[in-house]
Amino acid sequence: MEQGNALHSPTRVAHLTTVHHPFDPRIFHKQLAALRNAGFDAHLVAPHERTERVHGIPVHALPRPQNRAHRLALQPRVFRTARALGAALYHVHDPELLPLAGLLKKTTGARVVYDMHENYRSKGALLGRFLRALERWAFRWVDHVLIAEQSYRAIMEDHARPHTYIPNYFRPIGEEPPAAPVDISSPPTRLLYTGTLSDGRGLRTMVRLAARIRGADRPETLSLVGICRYPTQRARTEEQIRRGGLGAVVDRVGWDTYVRPSTMPPHYRQADVGLALCEPRPNHVGSIPTKFYEYLHYGLPLICSDIPLWRRFVDRHECGAVVPPNDPAAVLDVLDEWQAHPERYRQCAENARTAAGQYRWGPIGKRLAGLYRRVLPDNVPELSTTESR
Known part of the structure; x- marks a missing residue:
C-alpha cells in the first residue's frame, strides 16, 4: 500500500x-x-x-x-x-x-x-x-x-x-456502586426488558403478556427500556396499549429516542426479572444478548426464549427459565412457580449474581x-x- x-x-x-x-x-x-x-x-x-x-x-x-x-x-x-x-x-x-x-x-x-x-x-x-x-x-x-x-x-x-x-x-458506566442484592421479601412482579425494541426482539409477545396480566388482574408490571426504531411498530403498539388499557401495566422509557447506558442502572435496580423473549431469527440463535450479562450483574433471574444457545447459558448458570417463543402464557407459568416457591426464585437470583463475575x-x-x-x-x-x- x-x-x-x-x-x-x-x-x-x-x-x-x-x-x-x-x-x-x-x-x-x-x-x-x-x-x-x-x-x-x-x-x-x-x-x-x-x-x-x-x-x-x-x-x-x-x-x-x-x-x-x-x-x-x-x-x-x-x-x-x-x-x-x-x-x-x-x-x-x-x-x-x-x-x-x-x-x-x-x-x-x-x-x-x-x-x-x-x-x-x-x-x-x-x-x-x-x-x-x-x-x-x-x-x-x-x-x-x-x-x-x-x-x-x-x-x-x-x-x-x-x-x-x-x-x-x-x-458499569461511571463510578457506579456495586449492585445491591435483589430484594426477595416480596414475590417477583417487576419485569424488565432493556435494549432495542422490535417484534423480532419480542415486542409483540411482551404486549400480549401485558394484556394477559391486565385481563387476569395480576400484580406484574412490565418496563420496556430502549428505542423502537420502527414507526409502524411503535404506532401499532401504542394503539394496543391504549385500546387494551395497558398503561398501568406497561411503562415505556425511551421508545422513540435512544436511551443512554448511563441512565440504565435505576431500571435494573427496580426490577425483579429480566426478559429476553426474542423470536428465533438467524441473528439471535447464534448470539448471547448483551442484556444477559447486564441482568446477571444486577442479580436478575432471566426468562428468555427457548433458543438452544440461550438454554445452554441458563442451564449452565441455573439463573432463570426458558419459555417457548411467542408464548406469554408460559412466562406467567414461570412467575407463578417462582411466586409459589420463592426459594427457587431466590436461588436463581443468587446464581445470577455469582455467574456475573465470569462476564x-x-x-x-x-x-x-x-x-x-x-x-x-x-x-x-x-x-x-x-x-x-
Whole structure:
C-alpha cells in the first residue's frame, strides 16, 4: 500500500461508524474507554450533534443520517474526517464502510481493524448477500477482524483471516456502586426488558403478556427500556396499549429516542426479572444478548426464549427459565412457580449474581489493547491500571 499523509502519532486510533449511536456501549463505553485507559489517543467519528470531547475521547461529529442512502452519501465526509486525523489504525464498525477503510489503508498506510457486530448474512437475501460479499472482499486485505460472538468463528475459518473474540461483556458506566442484592421479601412482579425494541426482539409477545396480566388482574408490571426504531411498530403498539388499557401495566422509557447506558442502572435496580423473549431469527440463535450479562450483574433471574444457545447459558448458570417463543402464557407459568416457591426464585437470583463475575469487561479491554499493540507497527504504551472493570 502506498503511504500518503504522515501519521500524527503512533498511538492515535480512530473508530468509524455511521450506523451506531456515538455512545453505543460496545464502541464508546467499552472499546474506546479501554483504549483511552491503555494510553492510546482514541478518537471516534460518528453521527452526533457536535464535535466535542466526552470522557476524554474526542468525538468528531457527522450529520445524523435518516436512512441507508443518507449514510452512503456521508462517506466522502467520513473519509475526509478520518484521513485528517492521521490515525495509525482505523477501526471500522459497519460493513458498508469497508471500501472507505480500504482507501484509507491505501492512501495513509494505516492499519485497519474490522469489527463484526452481527452475522450480516441474516439481513435478508439481497442485502445479506451484498454485505457478506463486502466482508469477503475485505478479508483479503484487512489487518485484523474482531468478532462479537463465538458463532462467527465459522465465517472467519472459511477465510483463514486473523481474528479475535471480543465479546460484549458487562462494564458499569461511571463510578457506579456495586449492585445491591435483589430484594426477595416480596414475590417477583417487576419485569424488565432493556435494549432495542422490535417484534423480532419480542415486542409483540411482551404486549400480549401485558394484556394477559391486565385481563387476569395480576400484580406484574412490565418496563420496556430502549428505542423502537420502527414507526409502524411503535404506532401499532401504542394503539394496543391504549385500546387494551395497558398503561398501568406497561411503562415505556425511551421508545422513540435512544436511551443512554448511563441512565440504565435505576431500571435494573427496580426490577425483579429480566426478559429476553426474542423470536428465533438467524441473528439471535447464534448470539448471547448483551442484556444477559447486564441482568446477571444486577442479580436478575432471566426468562428468555427457548433458543438452544440461550438454554445452554441458563442451564449452565441455573439463573432463570426458558419459555417457548411467542408464548406469554408460559412466562406467567414461570412467575407463578417462582411466586409459589420463592426459594427457587431466590436461588436463581443468587446464581445470577455469582455467574456475573465470569462476564466482566475488564479482561476483554486488556485483550483489545494487546491486540492493537500487535497490529500496530510501533511500540505503544503499556496498559494503564485504570481499566479494572
